[in-house]
Each structure stands twice: as structure tokens, then as C-alpha cells.
Amino acid sequence: MPSFESEGVRAVLADIVGDPDRGQRALPRLFGSLDSDDRTVRLGAACGVCLIASDDPGSVEYTVRRLVDRLDDDTSRPEAILAFEYLATQFPERVDDVLQQLREERETEPLRYTRQGGFVRSGYFQPSETHQDDVGRVRRPGEGNSPGEGHVYGSIDERSESDREAPPDETDASSDGFPSETDEPSTETPRQRIDRLRERVDAIVERSRFDQLMLLTGQSTGRYADSYRVLATRAGREEAVSLRLFHEPAGDRESFRSQFEAAIEQWGQLDHEHVVSLYDGDPRPEPWTATQHVDLTLAADLSAWNVSEAVGTVSRLADGLAAIHQRGVVHGGIDPGSVAVELETEAGRRARLDNVGLLPVYRQFVHPSTCLDPRFAAPEYFDVSFGGIDQATDVYHLGAVLYYLLAEEPPYGGEYDEVRAQVPGDTRPTPPSAVADSPEVLDDVVSKALDRQKLTRYETATAFKQDLLDARGRI
Numbered sequence: 001m002p003s004f005e006s007e008g009v010r011a012v013l014a015d016i017v018g019d020p021d022r023g024q025r026a027l028p029r030l031f032g033s034l035d036s037d038d039r040t041v042r043l044g045a046a047c048g049v050c051l052i053a054s055d056d057p058g059s060v061e062y063t064v065r066r067l068v069d070r071l072d073d074d075t076s077r078p079e080a081i082l083a084f085e086y087l088a089t090q091f092p093e094r095v096d097d098v099l100q101q102l103r104e105e106r107e108t109e110p111l112r113y114t115r116q117g118g119f120v121r122s123g124y125f126q127p128s129e130t131h132q133d134d135v136g137r138v139r140r141p142g143e144g145n146s147p148g149e150g151h152v153y154g155s156i157d158e159r160s161e162s163d164r165e166a167p168p169d170e171t172d173a174s175s176d177g178f179p180s181e182t183d184e185p186s187t188e189t190p191r192q193r194i195d196r197l198r199e200r201v202d203a204i205v206e207r208s209r210f211d212q213l214m215l216l217t218g219q220s221t222g223r224y225a226d227s228y229r230v231l232a233t234r235a236g237r238e239e240a241v242s243l244r245l246f247h248e249p250a251g252d253r254e255s256f257r258s259q260f261e262a263a264i265e266q267w268g269q270l271d272h273e274h275v276v277s278l279y280d281g282d283p284r285p286e287p288w289t290a291t292q293h294v295d296l297t298l299a300a301d302l303s304a305w306n307v308s309e310a311v312g313t314v315s316r317l318a319d320g321l322a323a324i325h326q327r328g329v330v331h332g333g334i335d336p337g338s339v340a341v342e343l344e345t346e347a348g349r350r351a352r353l354d355n356v357g358l359l360p361v362y363r364q365f366v367h368p369s370t371c372l373d374p375r376f377a378a379p380e381y382f383d384v385s386f387g388g389i390d391q392a393t394d395v396y397h398l399g400a401v402l403y404y405l406l407a408e409e410p411p412y413g414g415e416y417d418e419v420r421a422q423v424p425g426d427t428r429p430t431p432p433s434a435v436a437d438s439p440e441v442l443d444d445v446v447s448k449a450l451d452r453q454k455l456t457r458y459e460t461a462t463a464f465k466q467d468l469l470d471a472r473g474r475i
Contacts, residue, residue: 399449
């Protein structure tokens with residue numbers, strides 16, 4: 001039965017549709033409803049805000065400022081994000097003007113929005129910018145490291161001559177291995193950017209299984225790709241999906257596209273409720289995929305994970321990882337940024353493994369820290385003497401995610417050089433029970449998953465899952 005609050009929002013929406021002039025007076029109430037615990041109320045409030053802006057563009061400045069205040073708060077709801085992205089898509093110039101005013105007033109970047117990058121939730125890594133708090137995430141090959149095999153996170157000077165690779169051509173690529181942007185300021189208007197994006201999407205439709213892809217919200221920039229929420233139409237059926245336009249490394253693009261195609265073909269064959277579904281993809285006209293829609297990742301959602309929920313979530317992710325391994329696929333890059341989260345389902349929050357098999361491709365062309373947080377990386381990413389990147393690496397990474405959920409911090413911290421020395425060295429992570437309210441029975445499970453030596457880690461993701469379930473039964 002609809003709640004009194006939801007009925008009230010519906011009445012407000014009916015008033016706005018029937019008499020648009022009443023919209024401005026309804027805005028304060030709608031903004032209050034964005035904080036409701038009722039998802040229906042929040043959705044209705046977001047819809048009302050967008051309706052008012054569509055009928056009265058003069059309200060955009062006030063609306064953006066109120067949304068920015070909410071989006072600066074890590075606890076903001078996804079409905080507020082959708083309202084903001086709708087305004088950014090429909091009124092790009094007005095939104096950019098308001099954000100510029102806020103930059104000047106605050107002398108800082110408002111919320112976590114960048115003009116080229118779109119809106120990004122807290123902690124969600126953007127390859128193009130440096131986050132001082134995200135140790136190692138944006139460390140570049142040109143900063144003393146080199147991409148490729150061997151000590152992939154180590155100094156190039158420590159590697160043998162045969163292991164060394166030439167650094168990217170600085171005239172052709174940025175230090176992370178992706179094409180560099182011109183130093184000249186862009187003269188392209190927001191509307192021109194949107195029109196160019198639509199042309200790219202139209203070209204993708206011609207090579208896809210979809211009849212139409214219609215952009216719904218603005219851009220979010222992730223590790224591997226720029227992602228857009230789109231409405232995909234096929235055989236008369238519509239579904240909201242994430243369209244991802246991948247960052248293409250500079251250099252041998254044909255080789256990259258060939259390996260990318262093989263990776264997404266394997267990903268597309270996976271069918272598991274705890275792995276993000278890939279519906280379609282192609283390396284041409286540019287590398288792209290259409291996947292199950294992803295709103296947030298664990299990197300942006302760490303609030304209120306109790307022990308039982310954390311253990312249950314990781315055990316289900318381990319089941320998904322086992323399905324990946326049964327296909328002979330190595331994920332290679334599991335950390336909180338590659339675990340997608342649905343905040344509200346009938347069973348609570350649901351997590352899925354994302355970016356399946358992409359890091360083994362990308363690490364041949366760019367420095368792996370571009371796509372994997374070193375604080376969650378296995379020792380073999382720092383020192384080749386620990387072995388290659390394989391299924392045991394994935395077990396370690398998933399163990400690091402469990403540590404993160406239990407302890408509310410990564411297993412290793414500090415500056416990059418500290419992390420690089422600690423992970424393959426003698427320093428072991430502090431047991432979760434010593435830093436958070438986590439049962440000691442889980443310490444041994446975490447320790448085994450995070451063992452430096454592969455032979456003493458869990459042999460399979462299934463064995464890891466079983467120990468987690470056994471420990472959960474004793475909590």
C-alpha cells in the first residue's frame with residue numbers, strides 16, 4: 001500500500017503537470033523528499049525536479065546548487081545523481097556555468113564533477129586525474145615504472161635487460177599509455193560534445209545487435225572506459241544498459257583491439273548472477289561494450305556493511321569467480337573499483353564482479369596501476385619471483401576485498417613506495433579483528449587468502465567460499 005509520504009509526492013507531481021507555474025513553490029519540498037527512506041518517494045522527487053527544470057529553465061541554477069550540496073555528501077542517494085545527470089545532459093551550458101560559479105565561490109572543485117569527466121561518486125578512480133588519497137592508483141610508467149610483464153609495479157631499474165620495455169613515446173601518448181590530450185584549450189561547446197557523442201553512438205548501433213541506443217544520462221569516467229546509461233531497444237523491447245566507450249592505449253592499436261575482442265567474447269559467455277552481464281561489444285568502430293547497468297562500486301559504497309553481510313557478499317563473489325575460472329579466464333584486477341554494487345534489491349545490496357578479463361589485456365599496453373589499486377594487488381604484481389598472474393592472484397584480490405569490507409580500510413596503506421615494499425616483503429596486514437569489530441574466526445580465512453605464497457593460499461575460489469561459509473556459521 002502506498003505510504004502517506006509517497007501519496008504526497010504523487011500529488012505534488014500531479015500539481016506540477018497540471019499547473020507548471022506551481023513548480024517553483026514545490027521545489028523545497030521535493031528536495032526534502034530526496035532524503036526519504038522510501039525509494040518510490042525519492043524517485044518521484046527526482047522526477048519532479050526534472051519536470052520543473054524542463055518547464056522552467058530559470059530554475060536550473062537553484063536546482064543545481066541544491067543538488068551539489070547533496071552530492072558533496074557521500075551518503076547521497078542515487079536518485080539525486082540521476083537528477084543531476086539529467087540536468088547536465090539537457091542543460092549542459094547552464095550546468096557548466098553554475099559549476100564554474102561554484103568553483104570561483106569555493107575556490108575548489110564542486111562535488112566530484114569534472115567538465116570532461118562527468119559526475120563521479122567519491123573514490124571512483126578517474127585515470128585522467130591524480131587523487132592524493134588513492135595511493136598508487138594513478139602512478140604512471142613514466143614515474144619510474146614500466147608496463148608489461150615482470151615486476152609490473154616495480155622500478156624499471158630493478159628488472160633485467162631482457163625484461164625491460166621502452167617507455168611510451170612521449171610525443172604520442174600520455175604517461176599512462178593512453179593518447180595525450182592537446183594542451184590547447186578546447187573550443188568545443190557542450191552541445192557540440194553531445195552531438196559528437198551521438199554520432200559515435202549511431203556508428204556503434206550499426207555494428208550492434210540493438211535497433212537503437214538512446215542516451216539517458218551524462219558521462220561517468222572509469223578506469224577502462226567512459227560509461228553512459230542508455231536505453232537499448234531490440235525487437236521492440238527496451239532495457240537500460242551501460243554503454244562503455246573504452247580508453248584505447250596508444251601504440252599497437254590493432255593488437256589491443258584483437259586481444260580486447262577475445263576478452264569480451266569470453267566475458268560475454270559468462271552467465272552468473274554475481275558477474276556483471278555483457279550483452280554486446282565490439283572493437284570497432286571503437287572498443288565498446290553494452291553491459292548490465294552499473295551505478296556504483298564498492299569503492300564508492302562502504303557504509304554499514306555488517307560482518308554477516310560482508311562475508312555473505314564475498315562468498316557469493318567467490319562463487320562468481322569460480323564460474324569465471326571454470327571458463328579458463330583470469331580476472332586479474334579485482335579490487336573495490338571492479339565490484340559493482342546495486343544498493344537496493346529485495347535481498348539488500350547485491351555485488352557483481354565487473355571488468356572481467358580486461359586487466360590481462362590492458363597491462364600489456366599501459367601500466368597496471370592505471371587499472372588496479374596497488375593496495376589490493378597480489379605480491380606477484382610487484383615481484384615476478386612470486387609467479388605469474390593467474391587464478392591464485394584472483395583469490396588474493398578477493399581476499400583483499402574481504403579485508404576492506406571487514407576493516408573498512410585496504411590491507412596495506414601509506415605512500416606508494418611503502419606499499420610496494422610491504423606487499424611482497426615481511427610486513428603482513430593487521431588482522432581485521434585488531435582494527436575493527438570483526439570476529440577473530442575470520443582472521444585465519446583472510447590471512448590464508450592474502451598469503452604471499454601461492455601454494456599456501458586457497459587452491460580455488462570454491463575452497464575460499466567454503467571456508468567463508470563455515471566461518472559465518474560460527475559467528
